Amino acid sequence: MPEALSTRAVGVRFQGLAALDRVDLTLPRGEIVGLLGPNGAGKTTLVNVLSGFQRPDAGQVLLDDHSLERAGPESLARRGVARTFQSVRLFDRLTVTENAEMGALVHGGSRTRARAVARQAIAFTGLESVADRLAGSLPYALERRVGIARALAQHPRFLLLDEPAAGMHDAECLDLVALIRRIPDAFECGVLLIEHNMSVVMATCASLHVLASGRTLATGPVDHVRNDPAVIDAYLGAA
Amino acid sequence: MNLRRPRLFPATGLIAVLAVLAVGSRLWGNTLVEGALTEALLYLVLVVGLSIFVGNSGVVSFGHIGFAAIGAYASAWQTCCTGFRGVFMPGLPTFLLELDMPVVTAALLAGLLAALVAAVVGIAIMRLGGIAISIALLSLLFIVKSVYENWDSVTAGQSSLVGLPLYVDLWVALAWAAGAIVVAQIYQRSAFGLKLRAVRDDEAAARACGVTPWIQRLIAFVLSAFVAGVGGALYGHYLGTLAVSIFWLDMTFVTIAMLVLGGMRSLTGAVVGTLAVTATREILRSLERGVDLGTLHWQAPQGSQEIVLALILLGILVFRPEGLVGDRELGVRKAV
Numbered sequence: 001m002p003e004a005l006s007t008r009a010v011g012v013r014f015q016g017l018a019a020l021d022r023v024d025l026t027l028p029r030g031e032i033v034g035l036l037g038p039n040g041a042g043k044t045t046l047v048n049v050l051s052g053f054q055r056p057d058a059g060q061v062l063l064d065d066h067s068l069e070r071a072g073p074e075s076l077a078r079r080g081v082a083r084t085f086q087s088v089r090l091f092d093r094l095t096v097t098e099n100a101e102m103g104a105l106v107h108g109g110s111r112t113r114a115r116a117v118a119r120q121a122i123a124f125t126g127l128e129s130v131a132d133r134l135a136g137s138l139p140y141a142l143e144r145r146v147g148i149a150r151a152l153a154q155h156p157r158f159l160l161l162d163e164p165a166a167g168m169h170d171a172e173c174l175d176l177v178a179l180i181r182r183i184p185d186a187f188e189c190g191v192l193l194i195e196h197n198m199s200v201v202m203a204t205c206a207s208l209h210v211l212a213s214g215r216t217l218a219t220g221p222v223d224h225v226r227n228d229p230a231v232i233d234a235y236l237g238a239a
Numbered sequence: 240m241n242l243r244r245p246r247l248f249p250a251t252g253l254i255a256v257l258a259v260l261a262v263g264s265r266l267w268g269n270t271l272v273e274g275a276l277t278e279a280l281l282y283l284v285l286v287v288g289l290s291i292f293v294g295n296s297g298v299v300s301f302g303h304i305g306f307a308a309i310g311a312y313a314s315a316w317q318t319c320c321t322g323f324r325g326v327f328m329p330g331l332p333t334f335l336l337e338l339d340m341p342v343v344t345a346a347l348l349a350g351l352l353a354a355l356v357a358a359v360v361g362i363a364i365m366r367l368g369g370i371a372i373s374i375a376l377l378s379l380l381f382i383v384k385s386v387y388e389n390w391d392s393v394t395a396g397q398s399s400l401v402g403l404p405l406y407v408d409l410w411v412a413l414a415w416a417a418g419a420i421v422v423a424q425i426y427q428r429s430a431f432g433l434k435l436r437a438v439r440d441d442e443a444a445a446r447a448c449g450v451t452p453w454i455q456r457l458i459a460f461v462l463s464a465f466v467a468g469v470g471g472a473l474y475g476h477y478l479g480t481l482a483v484s485i486f487w488l489d490m491t492f493v494t495i496a497m498l499v500l501g502g503m504r505s506l507t508g509a510v511v512g513t514l515a516v517t518a519t520r521e522i523l524r525s526l527e528r529g530v531d532l533g534t535l536h537w538q539a540p541q542g543s544q545e546i547v548l549a550l551i552l553l554g555i556l557v558f559r560p561e562g563l564v565g566d567r568e569l570g571v572r573k574a575v
Contacts, residue, residue: 051447053443053446053447072446073443073446073447074446074449074450074451075449077446077447077448077449078449082447083447085443085444085447089441089443089444090440090441090444091436091437091440091441091444091445092440092441093436093439093440093504093566094433094436094437094440098433098437101433102433102434102437102445102448102450103448105430105433105434105448105449105450106448106449107449110430111428111429111430111433114430150444150448151447154448154449
């Protein structure tokens with residue numbers, strides 16, 4: 001069994017409403033998987049399940065072959081699952097370096113060591129010029145980059161990116177695509193990418209997982225999924 | 240780049256400023272000023288203790304003066320009124336009745352007791368979120384007061400305890416204030432301090448970085464209770480007498496005013512706020528005593544102290560909610 005973060009028949013219900021229903025998703029280490037679906041399809045709920053913020057009502061989350069029965073976000077972070085947030089959620093009153101340092105501190109150790117790791121993540125994401133600024137003072141596109149730097153400083157085995165391109169214009173999207181594509185090799189990690197921007201998805205992902213109303217609509221290699229009639233009908237065709 | 244600053248800056252700078260003020264007041268020879276500065280330095284120990292928790296966690300605590308009370312009485316139990324201790328506090332265990340503890344050790348042990356109490360109650364309180372924590376901490380102050388006021392056999396209840404060794408002078412106060420600043424600085428710079436400030440800014444994101452919020456709050460809470468406990472002990476040995484009512488809403492309000500006025504999140508703010516509020520109080524106090532303007536004798540009404548201080552605090556909150564110095568620290572350029 002290759003290293004992977006996966007869900008098996010995961011279900012989440014909010015007040016009787018099924019947000020996720022029997023979802024099987026596999027994120028192999030070293031690959032980029034795109035998670036697609038219309039608004040309300042359950043994408044963020046799935047990321048919350050995978051990162052320990054949401055406990056599933058049914059099914060299992062597996063890290064490699066170990067079931068993560070009662071693991072909260074803290075414990076998952078320590079085991080190598082990092083995430084970004086749709087609403088970014090930076091530590092606004094800390095500097096960019098300190099934000100990344102917080103990621104590096106997930107594995108313990110001194111601040112000196114954490115700062116060195118943070119600097120690498122900052123260099124990787126191209127944030128050197130704003131490293132000493134307060135995170136709360138940055139423009140939107142840079143904020144999202146800091147969120148990625150913070151997650152990468154955790155040296156995760158699996159990275160969950162929740163709409164990293166939201167609110168970015170085309171040039172910024174191209175930069176972001178280039179950045180995301182470098183992640184699996186540089187950090188030896190699997191990337192789950194939630195994204196509405198199809199050009200970003202197509203330029204980065206090898207395989208896709210499409211959700212609709214909490215259920216898996218299609219999953220597999222990009223070419224396979226994008227020609228799936230159900231997908232065209234429910235999601236891509238809507239455009 | 241301010242990352243390569245000397246490890247203990249701004250603490251060393253702040254201590255230097257305080258030392259200069261202390262030497263200056265002694266050379267000036269004005270006992271009123273020297274007394275005020277001594278009291279300011281003692282308050283500074285309390286305020287710095289408070290800021291370790293409040294500044295890094297973003298949670299306002301109305302309960303820390305309770306730890307000052309715990310510290311003050313704990314020191315009294317070890318050092319007060321040799322020979323008569325059993326008369327004033329017959330309920331003390333035998334080993335305490337016969338104890339003749341050096342005052343410095345007594346102060347540190349007093350801080351430890353406050354820290355221990357903080358650790359026990361903190362396990363529950365630090366799990367609360369938002370305003371609930373502040374209310375729970377206020378309740379803690381009420382509980383400490385009730386217990387100590389009614390625990391006659393070890394606190395002399397509602398009457399005063401007299402005969403504490405008077406060893407706290409300007410230099411002793413300066414030394415402890417410096418110690419408190421150094422402790423606060425080391426914590427602030429540590430990974431613990433950083434993690435708590437991350438929790439303060441965004442709890443969910445901190446959890447995603449492997450941080451358990453309540454544990455980080457608890458660490459700061461225990462450390463700050465220790466410093467506040469030591470501060471309370473020193474205050475007792477400055478006054479020479481203890482009453483539970485000293486450690487009540489007045490002191491709570493004044494210490495919070497000092498912290499908020501200076502800037503909650505900065506050590507420099509704690510120092511500036513403490514000095515500014517003490518100076519204001521001293522001026523108002525002398526106005527309450529009355530001033531002679533030529534033939535005219537004018538006296539500010541009793542209670543002006545509290546009212547004017549409240550107005551100043553209100554003004555700061557409205558016009559400069561970040562406090563006088565905001566997030567800035569002495570000698571550190573503000574990160575934009």
